[in-house]
Amino acid sequence: MKNVIQFSTGNVGIHALKMIIERPDLRLVGLHAHGADKIGRDAAELCGLPEPTGIVATDDIDALLALDADCVVYTSQAEMRPQEAIEEISRFLRSGTNVVGTSMVWLVAPYQADEWMRAPLARACEAGGTSLYINGVDPGFSGDSLVYTALTLAGRATSVTVSEICDYGTYDDAEFTGVSFGFGTTPDHTPIMFAPGVLSSLWGGQVRSLAQVLDITLDEVRERHESWVTPEQIECTMMTVPPGHVAAVRFAVEGMRDGQPVITMEHVNRLTSAAAPDWPCPPDGRPGVHRVVVRGDPGVEINTHLGLDGVDHNQGGVVSTAARAVNAVHDVCAAPPGLLAVKDLPAAHADNVMW
Numbered sequence: 001m002k003n004v005i006q007f008s009t010g011n012v013g014i015h016a017l018k019m020i021i022e023r024p025d026l027r028l029v030g031l032h033a034h035g036a037d038k039i040g041r042d043a044a045e046l047c048g049l050p051e052p053t054g055i056v057a058t059d060d061i062d063a064l065l066a067l068d069a070d071c072v073v074y075t076s077q078a079e080m081r082p083q084e085a086i087e088e089i090s091r092f093l094r095s096g097t098n099v100v101g102t103s104m105v106w107l108v109a110p111y112q113a114d115e116w117m118r119a120p121l122a123r124a125c126e127a128g129g130t131s132l133y134i135n136g137v138d139p140g141f142s143g144d145s146l147v148y149t150a151l152t153l154a155g156r157a158t159s160v161t162v163s164e165i166c167d168y169g170t171y172d173d174a175e176f177t178g179v180s181f182g183f184g185t186t187p188d189h190t191p192i193m194f195a196p197g198v199l200s201s202l203w204g205g206q207v208r209s210l211a212q213v214l215d216i217t218l219d220e221v222r223e224r225h226e227s228w229v230t231p232e233q234i235e236c237t238m239m240t241v242p243p244g245h246v247a248a249v250r251f252a253v254e255g256m257r258d259g260q261p262v263i264t265m266e267h268v269n270r271l272t273s274a275a276a277p278d279w280p281c282p283p284d285g286r287p288g289v290h291r292v293v294v295r296g297d298p299g300v301e302i303n304t305h306l307g308l309d310g311v312d313h314n315q316g317g318v319v320s321t322a323a324r325a326v327n328a329v330h331d332v333c334a335a336p337p338g339l340l341a342v343k344d345l346p347a348a349h350a351d352n353v354m355w
Helices: 013-022 043-047 061-065 080-095 117-126 142-149 173-180 200-216 313-325 329-334
Strands: 001-008 026-032 070-075 098-101 131-134 158-166 222-229 246-257 258-269 289-296 299-306 338-339
Touching: 001 013, 001 200, 001 329, 013 026, 013 043, 013 070, 013 313, 026 043, 026 061, 061 080, 061 338, 070 080, 070 313, 070 329, 080 117, 098 313, 098 329, 117 131, 131 329, 142 158, 142 200, 142 289, 142 299, 158 313, 200 222, 200 258, 289 313, 289 329, 289 338
Parallel strands: 001 026, 001 070, 070 098, 098 131, 131 338, 158 258
Antiparallel strands: 158 289, 222 246, 246 258, 289 299
């Protein structure tokens, strides 16, 4: 049994919180929330469970540190506030509490992360004898787990492409995802995701990590992107997109060798199926897929669909993102101190998901 603190109750955090409460091998001992409307409310109420836990949300980090928990599940949005997030995470690591998380996605490939974020967290791990593990679906699972499964089936690979192709129309996150991708803006606007170097900072680490595992030398890592403008108004949960505004984006980070992309991490994200109909779509009429395609001998394609039995695919994505962190709690607590990648954990770190 591990004592766990849940840090944040946003789109991913509420699902992580529910998992922690329901699992018999984890004990919720603390809960952090930012919103004044959440502070003081029981954890069960915040994630839709009927039985009170007796654990109420607080914004007092000192009080949470005093709990001396085994692990924190950190799902607070960090990409727009990295320095603040680094300090929050470091405080727990220095105090002797391990951290698993889904934000600070640069650290999905920690050995490739920039020194300014990696170094202070590594020092905190050393000081507290603790470990930090960050993962999710993409960046995460598709580029550091699914891709290796596909490659084990190849006698020889000449290229590999990791793709997320997804209709984000039912995802209620205009404030972050919508703004980051530039949905609903005019085509002359450059969203933060497409500022020079941002795509490479988020996905380039996984490209370089894969190249290292494959023992190949890349000539360069480059990025590309394009937007699609709707001719007619699109209505969806994410937002309303007027005619002449962006309703789909397509972008990639590519590892180049001899003038050709040999490792590609690509996204095709649209708002409803009406957007960008000529761009790649998921198979079998599904609204979303995480796909790996290996070209070579014999050539391999693996498609992963999140959300079955009536579960919305975007809801499935945030639940699975939370699960990537929560399922790692025991193994991260048992790991040697330091920053961890998925390869540093047992191949199957989901031994507690069925009870």
